Amino acid sequence: MRRLGIIGAGGMTETLLDAVTRGLPAPLEAVTILATRRSAGKAEALLARHGDALAAARLVRTERAAFLADAPQFVAECAGQGAVREHGVAVLETGAELAVISIGALADEALRLGLEQAAARAGARLVLPPGAVGGIDALVAARLSRLEEVTYTGRKPPLAWKGTPAEALLDLATLAEPAIFFDGTAREAAIRYPQNANVAATVALAGAGFEATRVRLVADPTINRNLHEVAVRSAAADFTIRLEGRPSPTNPKTSLTAGLSMAREVLNRVLPLVV
Numbered sequence: 001m002r003r004l005g006i007i008g009a010g011g012m013t014e015t016l017l018d019a020v021t022r023g024l025p026a027p028l029e030a031v032t033i034l035a036t037r038r039s040a041g042k043a044e045a046l047l048a049r050h051g052d053a054l055a056a057a058r059l060v061r062t063e064r065a066a067f068l069a070d071a072p073q074f075v076a077e078c079a080g081q082g083a084v085r086e087h088g089v090a091v092l093e094t095g096a097e098l099a100v101i102s103i104g105a106l107a108d109e110a111l112r113l114g115l116e117q118a119a120a121r122a123g124a125r126l127v128l129p130p131g132a133v134g135g136i137d138a139l140v141a142a143r144l145s146r147l148e149e150v151t152y153t154g155r156k157p158p159l160a161w162k163g164t165p166a167e168a169l170l171d172l173a174t175l176a177e178p179a180i181f182f183d184g185t186a187r188e189a190a191i192r193y194p195q196n197a198n199v200a201a202t203v204a205l206a207g208a209g210f211e212a213t214r215v216r217l218v219a220d221p222t223i224n225r226n227l228h229e230v231a232v233r234s235a236a237a238d239f240t241i242r243l244e245g246r247p248s249p250t251n252p253k254t255s256l257t258a259g260l261s262m263a264r265e266v267l268n269r270v271l272p273l274v275v
């Protein structure tokens with residue numbers, strides 16, 4: 001893979017570009033960012049920061065047609081569920097591989113089917129990185145035996161839940177103790193908390209599905225990290241993964257591991273050893 005496309009120019013793209021530049025054995029041929037008009041300047045600055053060490057050609061586009069004309073072979077969506085809806089099918093139709101990090105978008109069955117069908121028609125692949133969470137490999141393997149119970153608990157400091165429906169349920173500014181404000185299915189979590197519960201969708205798609213995966217979301221004033229816990233019981237193995245992620249410096253909702261997980265996808269398509 002020599003031509004990388006990225007959708008979005010926020011905190012995750014910053015983490016992705018830093019990690020990819022550090023990990024590349026040699027510069028890529030081209031990196032193109034599809035940005036909103038508002039964020040085009042930020043995208044330019046992110047690319048300029050890495051310069052020739054990242055890629056010989058560094059481009060920012062604000063129109064999808066121009067972005068696709070740059071012929072990216074691998075496109076990393078780092079923008080949000082709306083961007084998956086807006087651009088996903090069109091990217092796959094070019095035959096490019098598309099890695100989606102806003103995995104909660106796939107809680108919309110029609111969109112998931114549309115993406116899968118576009119990929120099948122074009123001979124392309126839709127890839128779902130583990131993102132902020134860990135243990136997805138073991139969960140997929142356990143699913144191949146027989147899953148009995150899968151629960152995901154997402155716990156973040158109150159600030160990370162600002163601007164979400166949690167605000168109507170809790171007084172985030174004065175919260176003194178951890179509060180579970182959501183207990184339901186992975187589908188409902190991914191749809192209602194699009195910037196905070198993509199992991200719920202990842203766990204669902206890797207494991208027991210959107211309805212059978214139980215999700216709890218917690219605002220916790222006693223922590224300064226984003227905690228992800230996946231508990232699995234299955235015929236092959238029982239396990240619990242507990243991951244304490246540091247938030248990205250520019251977006252407290254997003255853990256650094258999410259952008260790093262996307263960087264892993266990119267580097268696995270460049271380096272000879274895939275891990």
Ligand SMILES: NC(=O)C1=CN([C@@H]2O[C@H](COP(=O)(O)OP(=O)(O)OC[C@H]3O[C@@H](n4cnc5c(N)ncnc54)[C@H](OP(=O)(O)O)[C@@H]3O)[C@@H](O)[C@H]2O)C=CC1
Nearest residue numbers: 008009010011012036039079080083102131132198254258
């Ligand atoms: N799977 C996982 O584990 C995780 C997934 N996520 C997902 O990743 C997304 C990105 O996270 P993060 O970088 O921290 O978010 P930010 O809000 O920091 O950045 C989002 C960026 O995407 C841009 N953007 C939004 N919509 C579009 C679009 N339609 N086309 C092009 N660019 C667009 C925004 O531009 P502008 O600001 O101008 O609107 C902004 O530059 C989250 O919204 C969430 O969906 C996040 C954390 C974990």
Ligand SMILES: O=C([O-])CC(=O)C(=O)O
Nearest residue numbers: 132196197198199254255
């Ligand atoms: O980054 C995280 O900690 C998780 C997250 O926001 C999500 O699942 O959408």
